Amino acid sequence: MPPKNMPSEMKDKSILSGAWTGVAIILIVFLGVQAWKSVLEAYEVGHEPVGRDTIMISGEGKISAKPTLAELNLGLYSEGRDIPATQEDNAKKINAVIAALKGLGIAEADLQTSNYSIGPRYEYIDGRQNIIGYSVSQNLMVKVRDLSQVGTVLSKAGELGTNQVNGVNFTIDEPASIQQEARKEAIADADKKALELARALGVRIVKVVGFSESTPGTPVPLYAYRASDAVQNVAPIAPEVQPGELDVKANVTVTYEIR
Numbered sequence: 600m601p602p603k604n605m606p607s608e609m610k611d612k613s614i615l616s617g618a619w620t621g622v623a624i625i626l627i628v629f630l631g632v633q634a635w636k637s638v639l640e641a642y643e644v645g646h647e648p649v650g651r652d653t654i655m656i657s658g659e660g661k662i663s664a665k666p667t668l669a670e671l672n673l674g675l676y677s678e679g680r681d682i683p684a685t686q687e688d689n690a691k692k693i694n695a696v697i698a699a700l701k702g703l704g705i706a707e708a709d710l711q712t713s714n715y716s717i718g719p720r721y722e723y724i725d726g727r728q729n730i731i732g733y734s735v736s737q738n739l740m741v742k743v744r745d746l747s748q749v750g751t752v753l754s755k756a757g758e759l760g761t762n763q764v765n766g767v768n769f770t771i772d773e774p775a776s777i778q779q780e781a782r783k784e785a786i787a788d789a790d791k792k793a794l795e796l797a798r799a800l801g802v803r804i805v806k807v808v809g810f811s812e813s814t815p816g817t818p819v820p821l822y823a824y825r826a827s828d829a830v831q832n833v834a835p836i837a838p839e840v841q842p843g844e845l846d847v848k849a850n851v852t853v854t855y856e857i858r
Contacts, residue, residue, distance in 0.1 A: 651856050653808060654800075656793045660784025660849045662777050666769035666842045669743040672713070673756050674763025676736045682717060689735040692760040699755050700741060709742035738763070744772070750837035769842045778814065781849035785812075789853040802857040809854030 675693050679685030697710060715737040719730045743749050749767060756764065771777060797804050 658789030754837035
């Protein structure tokens with residue numbers, strides 16, 4: 600601080616000089632930091648960055664659960680001389696099947712037409728192709744939520760003229776909660792393996808630094824059913840359909856930092 604009795608002009612010069620000195624110090628510090636930074640960056644060129652040590656472990660979880668839903672693909676194939684008559688024959692039969700299924704308690708929302716096709720039928724005589732009639736085919740997707748009714752549905756469908764049944768798929772209607780349990784088992788499996796490996800290596804687990812999951816599709820048991828299993832015009836014996844159990848799986852890969 601300039602003396603009190605110093606002339607004002609000299610005071611101004613002193614203050615200005617002090618300000619420039621402060622700026623100079625700040626500039627020197629800034630340039631020094633930049634120079635040190637450049638030295639560090641130059642040192643890092645050609646050197647691999649220091650990374651953390653990790654181990655990667657896979658884990659698997661599996662939960663067995665009973666199916667809650669059966670999906671049936673029923674088909675009805677009809678042949679005739681002309682299209683209108685063949686369509687009418689096919690429609691009468693499939694409508695009878697739909698009415699019967701509703702009578703068994705199948706909701707309308709669980710019945711869906713999945714295919715409808717019309718095509719000519721040919722015969723070949725002396726190398727010539729002749730149309731001898733037409734065919735009409737349609738498929739009906741049916742969801743059966745009461746699994747004890749699956750055999751009855753198949754039997755009734757055959758009794759009413761269904762001549763194509765493309766198997767029965769068993770599945771779980773809402774698998775999210777079961778999938779979550781399988782994921783927990785998979786993570787616990789990975790944790791167990793990681794701890795065992797860390798002990799063997801003489802290191803310790805610090806924390807999880809990476810995670811990925813691969814969820815396989817739920818296997819679907821199939822029941823094969825043929826139209827010949829039912830005798831038309833005679834009430835068939837309902838086949839025993841065993842839904843069994845499904846394995847819901849989860850596969851995870853966990854990366855752990857170790858020291």
